[in-house]
Amino acid sequence: MRIAILGAAGFIGTNLSLFLIDKGIELTLVDRDRSLFQKQFLDTKSIKIIESNFDLKTDFDLLLRNQDIVFHLISTTVPTTSNQHISEELMSNVVTTSKLLESCVKTKIKKFIFMSSGGTVYGSDCNCPIKEEDSTNPITAYGIQKLTIEKLLYLYKTMYGLDYKVIRLANPYGPYQKPNGVLGAVTTFTYQAINGECINLYGDGSVIRDFIYIDDAIKGIMNIALDCSNERTFNLGSGKGTSMKELIQKIDDSLNLKLEIKYLQERKVDVPVNFLDVSKYENLYGPVQTISLKEGIVKTAKYLENTTGKVLSKSE
Structure with missing residues (x-):
């Protein structure tokens, strides 16, 4: 092939x-x-x-x-x-x-x-x-x-x-995604968290996505x-919806960090709620998601540490 x-x-x-x-x-x-x-x-x-x-x-x-x-x-x-x-x-x-x-x-x-x-x-x-x-x-x-x-x-x-x-x-999120804020909220927020940067959040954090x-x-x-x-x-997708506020809280809990959030004006291009029914796929191949969001955040953080030189400690 x-x-x-x-x-x-x-x-x-x-x-x-x-x-x-x-x-x-x-x-x-x-x-x-x-x-x-x-x-x-x-x-x-x-x-x-x-x-x-x-x-x-x-x-x-x-x-x-x-x-x-x-x-x-x-x-x-x-x-x-x-x-x-x-x-x-x-x-x-x-x-x-x-x-x-x-x-x-x-x-x-x-x-x-x-x-x-x-x-x-x-x-x-x-x-x-x-x-x-x-x-x-x-x-x-x-x-x-x-x-x-x-x-x-x-x-x-x-x-x-x-x-x-x-x-x-x-x-999707994880290794080899650029944490530049253009695409990929999980990777970008995780990168900002381990580097002590402020997280920019559009709207009030109620926008829901499927990660x-x-x-x-x-x-x-x-x-x-x-x-x-x-x-x-x-x-x-995962078939589950997670709000931006919930995502930030999961990053906080997963990495044991206190995150600073800056709220920005909401964007008209953001659909308020989007998560997918994946039953067609799962009826053929079984569960899509085998790695939970919390586990994925930890894996992403470890990848970012290895590629950026930032070492995350529980005391940070």
Whole structure:
């Protein structure tokens, strides 16, 4: 089996690559800059690394030659800023992905795995936990582009028989996620906690999200990728909702730290409540979550200590 991962140097791509390396899979890893990859990838013989942008000039036929499965993990923007440049958001993601799908058909890709967004495609109108069949009314351009690509995949399946799976992922966290506050509340807050920094919290802390540790997410992603059923779209998360206030309290309790919180004005792009119904997945593969949020926070803190040089002690 030969697998190409687009967006392979990112958080999910790095963890997915590490998982597949352990399985002895032949990988082609694609991202915009070789320097973004973890050093251990550069010397691994079973890996081919390709530097490439994700735009209309990209030669996707060349990138996908002799591949069996494609993982599309790329998004050129993030939810919090996507509404600032809506036309660019759609052009850089939707139009470019349509060209990618054309190449998948030409190169006879056996299966296409798309990383959608369980946190943004549904919008604010659904009751939680949200099922895959619930209404989809995104309130961000990020969610709109994800949903539009899902529809494109259905079209390419109908027209050309392109096999695909859509993964509506919740909020993953853990090793190799950058604690820069752009994505990943658990990782960012944990990093700020162990470094004695003030935690910036938008709104009153009542926003509820679904957090899943990256190891559980990768296991789920691979189960869905190799799924042979006719199911196309899967939610993937813990199936539990945690408010931002509860998250901060769990970090406090897990690490035995007193945290300082700075409350900021709430953001219009934040859906008030979002957590996923994962029963479709669990009926096929069993529980998604094997690592609790508390355990995941501790694991994330240990990773951050090892990579940042910050040593956490119970007395801090």
